Amino acid sequence: MVIEPGGIKTEWPAIAAQKVLGVSGSGPYAPQSTAVATSLTAESTQRRSSPPQLIAGTITKAVTARRPKTRYAVGFGAKPMIFLRGALPDRAFDTVIRRATGVPAT
Template identity: 40%
Template sequence: MLIQPGIIRTEFEEDTSRELRAVSGRGPYGRLAEAMAKRAENATRASEPAVVAKTITRLLESPRPKPRYPVGYLARTILAMNRLLPDRRFDAMVTKID
């Protein structure tokens, strides 16, 4: 079974921007790192981690679990876009690189 989370509120965001800039900000991935850092700083909507925990519980208790469980804010939309768009277009969309 595969849990496929969308945008989930976690402690990860607290240091993401700083770490992205420190590790990749001046290298060949600088532009991408900056775009992702800004995106992390401006994230306003996200699901609580409890939605993932509830999904895991549901999966474990199911006599016939599904193979995939998209869960959280924008999970289904992000997965649909990933299936429909070419890789470079999808990557540009989720990182908003101009």
């Protein structure tokens, strides 16, 4: 079984933002890395994120189910993101992600 979480309120976004800036913040990908880091740490991102208890409860439900689902998509944005990934061609999906994170087009 697979648990596919959407946005979850944890320290991960801040850690990821620091890492992306540390690796790519001053090179040729600086505009993109800055946009991604800003998106990850935005207050609006944290407000929309789901509590970690949602994932813990889903894991509990999955491991105790008599007939568990193959896939559990939970948390903010998980289901729409999975749908879009399957419904859109790669370039269109990349455009959606780029616009959502504010990454400038290259």
